[in-house]
Amino acid sequence: MNAVNWEALGAIANLLAAIGVIATLIYLAVQIRQNTRAVRSSSVQNLVQSLSATSEAVLANDYIIPIMLKANAGLEMLTEEESARLHFLLVMTLRRFEGVYFQRDLGFLDAAMMEGFERSHIAILTSKSGQEWWAKSKEIFNSRFVAHVEELLKRGAPKDLHPTFRAERL
Numbered sequence: 266m267n268a269v270n271w272e273a274l275g276a277i278a279n280l281l282a283a284i285g286v287i288a289t290l291i292y293l294a295v296q297i298r299q300n301t302r303a304v305r306s307s308s309v310q311n312l313v314q315s316l317s318a319t320s321e322a323v324l325a326n327d328y329i330i331p332i333m334l335k336a337n338a339g340l341e342m343l344t345e346e347e348s349a350r351l352h353f354l355l356v357m358t359l360r361r362f363e364g365v366y367f368q369r370d371l372g373f374l375d376a377a378m379m380e381g382f383e384r385s386h387i388a389i390l391t392s393k394s395g396q397e398w399w400a401k402s403k404e405i406f407n408s409r410f411v412a413h414v415e416e417l418l419k420r421g422a423p424k425d426l427h428p429t430f431r432a433e434r435l
Contacts, residue, residue: 308373312382315361322357329354333430336394355389355398356405362386363410387417392430 323329332347333354340348365382368374389395399418403411 305373308368309378312365312368312374312378315364316382319358319361322354333394337392337430340394340397351394352398352402355395356402358389359386359406362414363406366410366413367407383417387414389430390414390418395430 323333328347329350332343332351335342335347336351340351343351362382365374365379369376369379390399399414403414406414
């Protein structure tokens with residue numbers, strides 16, 4: 266009789282342990298889901314801040330917008346200094362796009378978040394100066410990102426989205 270009681274207590278202990286493990290797994294799943302949401306939210310916030318930083322860089326420097334407008338006629342219209350300034354502005358802009366592309370691949374951003382971002386960058390790259398710059402500079406970016414951009418460019422030029430970069434009509 267005593268042995269049966271120990272067996273029953275052991276079975277109850279095992280049952281309680283199993284329930285504890287299940288409760289712990291449920292708790293961890295909830296925590297992971299909340300953490301994933303927090304990481305995604307942080308990624309979106311970083312993206313917004315990054316886009317704002319690019320806009321602020323353009324607005325804070327009086328010479329950048331005239332360079333971008335002048336570049337609409339072609340990169341050959343720019344002085345060597347203007348060409349260098351435009352190059353690094355476009356590198357900064359496309360590096361941010363590249364970062365967002367990889368964040369989406371890692372699952373931190375959904376495809377819907379990318380739509381407007383992609384249209385905006387493709388509008389820049391379909392301008393005359395954007396096309397010339399991309400053809401010369403795309404090799405500085407990751408090859409997977411370049412292939413993604415090339416695929417977007419094949420789909421055609423979006424309407425003019427930026428007053429300083431006008432889509433080239435072919």
